[in-house]
Amino acid sequence: xxxxxxxxxxxxxxxxxxxxxxxxxxxxxxxxxxxxxxxxxxxxxxxxxxxxxxxxxxxxxxxxxxxxxxxxxxxxxxxxxxxxxxxxxxxxxxxxxxxxxxxxxxxxxxxxxxxxxxxxxxxxxxxxxxxxxxxxxxxxxxxxxxxxxxxxxxxxxxxxxxxxxxxxxxxxxxxxxxxxxxxxxxxxxxxxxxxxxxxxxxxxxxxxxxxxxxxxxxxxxxxxxxxxxxxxxxxxxxxxxxxxxxxxxxxxxxxxxxxxxxxxxxxxxxxxxxxxxxxxxxxxxxxxxxxxxxxxxxxxxxxxxxxxxxxxxxxxxxxxxxxxxxxx
Amino acid sequence: xxxxxxxxxxxxxxxxxxxxxxxxxxxxxxxxxxxxxxxxxxxxxxxxxxxxxxxxxxxxxxxxxxxxxxxxxxxxxxxxxxxxxxxxxxxxxxxxxxxxxxxxxxxxxxxxxxxxxxxxxxxxxxxxxxxxxxxxxxxxxxxxxxxxxxxxxxxxxxxxxxxxxxxxxxxxxxxxxxxxxxxxxxxxxxxxxxxxxxxxxxxxxxxxxxxxxxxxxxxxxxxxxxxxxxxxxxxxxxxxxxxxxxxxxxxxxxxxxxxxxxxxxxxxxxxxxxxxxxxxxxxxxxxxxxxxxxxxxxxxxxxxxxxxxxxxxxxxxxxxxxxxxxxxxxxxxxxxxxxxxxxxxxxxxxxxxxxxxxxxxxxxxxxxxxxxxxxxxxxxxxxxxxxxxxxxxxxxxxxxxxxxxxxxxxxxxxxxxxxxxxxxxxxxxxxxxxxxxxxxxxxxxxxxxxxxxxxxxxxxxxxxxxxxxxxxxxxxxxxxxxxxxxxxxxxxxxxxxxxxxxxxxxxxxxxxxxxxxxxxxxxxxxxxx
Numbered sequence: 054x055x056x057x058x059x060x061x062x063x064x065x066x067x068x069x070x071x072x073x074x075x076x077x078x079x080x081x082x083x084x085x086x087x088x089x090x091x092x093x094x095x096x097x098x099x100x101x102x103x104x105x106x107x108x109x110x111x112x113x114x115x116x117x118x119x120x121x122x123x124x125x126x127x128x129x130x131x132x133x134x135x136x137x138x139x140x141x142x143x144x145x146x147x148x149x150x151x152x153x154x155x156x157x158x159x160x161x162x163x164x165x166x167x168x169x170x171x172x173x174x175x176x177x178x179x180x181x182x183x184x185x186x187x188x189x190x191x192x193x194x195x196x197x198x199x200x201x202x203x204x205x206x207x208x209x210x211x212x213x214x215x216x217x218x219x220x221x222x223x224x225x226x227x228x229x230x231x232x233x234x235x236x237x238x239x240x241x242x243x244x245x246x247x248x249x250x251x252x253x254x255x256x257x258x259x260x261x262x263x264x265x266x267x268x269x270x271x272x273x274x275x276x277x278x279x280x281x282x283x284x285x286x287x288x289x290x291x292x293x294x295x296x297x298x299x300x301x302x303x304x305x306x307x308x309x310x311x312x313x314x315x316x317x318x319x320x321x322x323x324x325x326x327x328x329x330x331x332x333x334x335x336x337x338x339x340x341x342x343x344x345x346x347x348x349x350x351x352x353x354x355x356x357x358x359x360x361x362x363x364x365x366x367x368x369x370x371x372x373x374x375x376x377x378x379x380x381x
Numbered sequence: 382x383x384x385x386x387x388x389x390x391x392x393x394x395x396x397x398x399x400x401x402x403x404x405x406x407x408x409x410x411x412x413x414x415x416x417x418x419x420x421x422x423x424x425x426x427x428x429x430x431x432x433x434x435x436x437x438x439x440x441x442x443x444x445x446x447x448x449x450x451x452x453x454x455x456x457x458x459x460x461x462x463x464x465x466x467x468x469x470x471x472x473x474x475x476x477x478x479x480x481x482x483x484x485x486x487x488x489x490x491x492x493x494x495x496x497x498x499x500x501x502x503x504x505x506x507x508x509x510x511x512x513x514x515x516x517x518x519x520x521x522x523x524x525x526x527x528x529x530x531x532x533x534x535x536x537x538x539x540x541x542x543x544x545x546x547x548x549x550x551x552x553x554x555x556x557x558x559x560x561x562x563x564x565x566x567x568x569x570x571x572x573x574x575x576x577x578x579x580x581x582x583x584x585x586x587x588x589x590x591x592x593x594x595x596x597x598x599x600x601x602x603x604x605x606x607x608x609x610x611x612x613x614x615x616x617x618x619x620x621x622x623x624x625x626x627x628x629x630x631x632x633x634x635x636x637x638x639x640x641x642x643x644x645x646x647x648x649x650x651x652x653x654x655x656x657x658x659x660x661x662x663x664x665x666x667x668x669x670x671x672x673x674x675x676x677x678x679x680x681x682x683x684x685x686x687x688x689x690x691x692x693x694x695x696x697x698x699x700x701x702x703x704x705x706x707x708x709x710x711x712x713x714x715x716x717x718x719x720x721x722x723x724x725x726x727x728x729x730x731x732x733x734x735x736x737x738x739x740x741x742x743x744x745x746x747x748x749x750x751x752x753x754x755x756x757x758x759x760x761x762x763x764x765x766x767x768x769x770x771x772x773x774x775x776x777x778x779x780x781x782x783x784x785x786x787x788x789x790x791x792x793x794x795x796x797x798x799x800x801x802x803x804x805x806x807x808x809x810x811x812x813x814x815x816x817x818x819x820x821x822x823x824x825x826x827x828x829x830x831x832x833x834x835x836x837x838x839x840x841x842x843x844x845x846x847x848x849x850x851x852x853x854x855x856x857x858x859x860x861x862x863x864x865x866x867x868x869x870x871x872x873x874x875x876x877x878x879x880x881x882x883x884x885x886x887x888x889x890x891x892x893x894x895x896x897x898x899x900x901x902x903x904x905x906x907x908x909x910x
Contacts, residue, residue, distance in 0.1 A: 339420070
């Protein structure tokens with residue numbers, strides 16, 4: 054059996070295995086979320102300032118919140134299996150539409166963050182490892198240590214103060230200039246400018262992580278037997294570093310990046326909040342306090358599916374990075 | 382910086398249709414971005430009174446009246462009204478030539494439908510405001526006659542576009558009011574038309590070119606932006622990305638820093654019909670605070686001035702009775718004992734000694750839990766101060782801070798609390814905003830922001846009823862004086878201070894400050910310099 058076929062079979066099997074995992078996550082989340090006191094009606098009525106008990110009972114009936122929990126769960130699961138994520142009563146919109154609207158900004162932020170963090174992380178880690186114990190190594194290590202230890206919201210606010218208020222290079226927040234109504238390429242440019250500060254802020258933390266990891270991983274590989282063998286064979290240091298060591302040292306970084314994609318959706322809440330970026334993290338955060346459970350479950354469903362898929366992608370990338378690893 | 386009366390009067394003259402007075406300084410055009418925080422759940426201002434909805438919906442929907450900063454009526458959809466001698470028939474003459482944003486004519490049918498079928502049924506406060514309205518006659522398209530069971534003087538102050546928005550009958554009739562498409566695609570008569578709502582980002586309104594008013598609207602677009610983080614909101618204000626931020630969207634701590642700038646102004650105007658009051662609610666049925674003497678002692682100990690100055694940066698007025706001093710305008714407010722501005726620890730200690738609560742070896746008389754309203758840091762600091770000051774009179778306090786749904790459930794559903802730091806909107810009349818806190822009929826399990834103390838006093842109930850229907854101002858004032866006297870003695874709720882919300886604005890924005898509704902007004906007269 055050839056390799057491509059093998060990989061395809063592997064992927065489809067993993068995807069099938071993912072379905073019960075995702076369903077289990079949904080059920081678990083459903084009960085966890087229902088353990089919180091108060092429901093969506095309490096919040097809506099609380100925000101409204103006052104409401105009659107009849108009004109609240111009517112709302113509960115309409116939202117299906119007057120049903121016993123197992124019935125609510127059965128209804129929800131039935132809907133999910135028919136690919137219907139339900140209705141957000143708070144937003145008065147289908148959950149799927151809300152999530153998709155907010156998914157693109159999240160994806161944009163996530164992808165640019167991963168590229169920046171993984172790219173520069175690998176580069177800086179590599180640079181530190183090959184310049185071990187020189188001033189370059191020290192500068193990179195200290196930089197990584199500081200960015201790793203600094204709280205994200207503080208970095209975000211300082212970015213705004215310095216680059217937006219003092220220097221005036223970037224807008225403070227938002228995804229686009231909403232008073233300008235740009236179209237076409239102008240709009241792309243406008244969104245790109247708005248994307249810069251949040252991306253840098255969010256990637257700093259991960260960048261530090263990957264730098265440190267890459268550096269350690271490179272140093273570890275340098276000490277292994279195959280490097281000694283390569284040197285003995287007279288392979289140039291350059292070739293050893295870039296062809297042999299680098300490729301192997303990247304494995305842990307890729308693993309870590311895969312695991313963290315899931316965390317990035319949630320971890321961007323702070324950055325989304327500081328920069329008013331209209332992503333999923335903020336939506337999840339607000340839905341929690343609004344007890345908008347349908348919406349929250351939908352977001353969890355999407356992120357668990359995303360984690361399953363990304364982990365699969367990472368496993369497949371392994372085989373290309375290291376031919377010794379085989380899928381089976 | 383407070384806007385002076387003269388300034389607001391000048392703006393008012395320019396913003397209401399007084400033809401000859403209309404100043405010629407207004408410039409047309411431009412986009413006005415302002416802060417809406419948090420993102421509203423919907424734009425159905427006829428179903429919810431939620432704050433962020435109030436920031437947007439009154440630009441689209443109008444009421445019969447607006448009110449100026451002195452409480453005088455400004456005609457909007459109604460040009461005038463007359464009241465019969467017994468106060469039971471109120472006739473409104475409606476404005477002619479007003480069109481809904483979809484081009485249909487606005488008529489008395491819309492008014493009748495809005496009050497009888499919408500506000501009286503699904504609005505959170507409508508059933509109270511229009512309690513006495515039994516029917517509305519529409520002899521012609523531009524006359525609406527309200528028939529009342531009893532006189533309702535307070536109703537005349539509930540006609541703003543925020544409190545009682547008039548909605549199009551032809552879009553709601555026969556539909557489920559709470560889920561009708563109108564909720565997310567509003568169609569009103571106001572100076573701005575709904576254009577787009579980008580969830581998580583902004584709501585955009587466009588100028589209504591067919592608006593009935595001669596003066597305004599001037600601005601081409603109004604965009605309400607959602608920015609979750611308070612520091613970022615301040616930065617956006619500093620950078621001029623947003624021009625208007627009301628209801629403390631820019632927190633006091635930043636507002637006091639920004640107000641010295643030439644391009645930024647800060648005002649406390651525009652909240653007199655909202656009338657927010659910070660207060661402590663007590664559980665009067667169980668727990669350590671069932672004795673009124675203890676509650677009086679607590680009220681006596683608290684240094685209200687200190688709370689205002691240190692926690693709210695000087696914005697606020699010490700409470701002097703159960704009613705806000707803003708009710709002085711209608712003669713209803715009377716100063717009462719037991720509300721010392723600077724607190725009196727010695728007197729409070731003596732009150733507790735006299736009531737028989739003695740200190741133990743550690744100086745503690747009793748223990749209690751204080752719940753804090755989960756609406757931000759200021760209230761946590763307020764709680765920390767209260768813990769300290771109550772410690773001084775021998776009451777050991779434990780603080781509890783939960784998220785909104787949990788807190789609402791605890792206080793208004795389970796009554797599982799002893800003492801709760803909170804604030805209430807007293808609104809334009811005590812009947813609308815204060816009665817709900819004290820009446821026996823307002824002990825409603827599961828309803829928020831009503832009588833959670835479960836205080837019940839038959840004599841007070843009679844007085845509240847009398848105050849509701851008494852049309853004579855002097856007699857009404859006497860009734861409310863008695864109400865305040867009873868509440869100053871029983872204190873199921875200890876009023877702390879009148880909150881002064883801040884509006885921070887860019888001085889480029891003019892003409893948005895004439896209405897008593899402030900940020901909840903229509904902005905028809907607003908323009909950009």
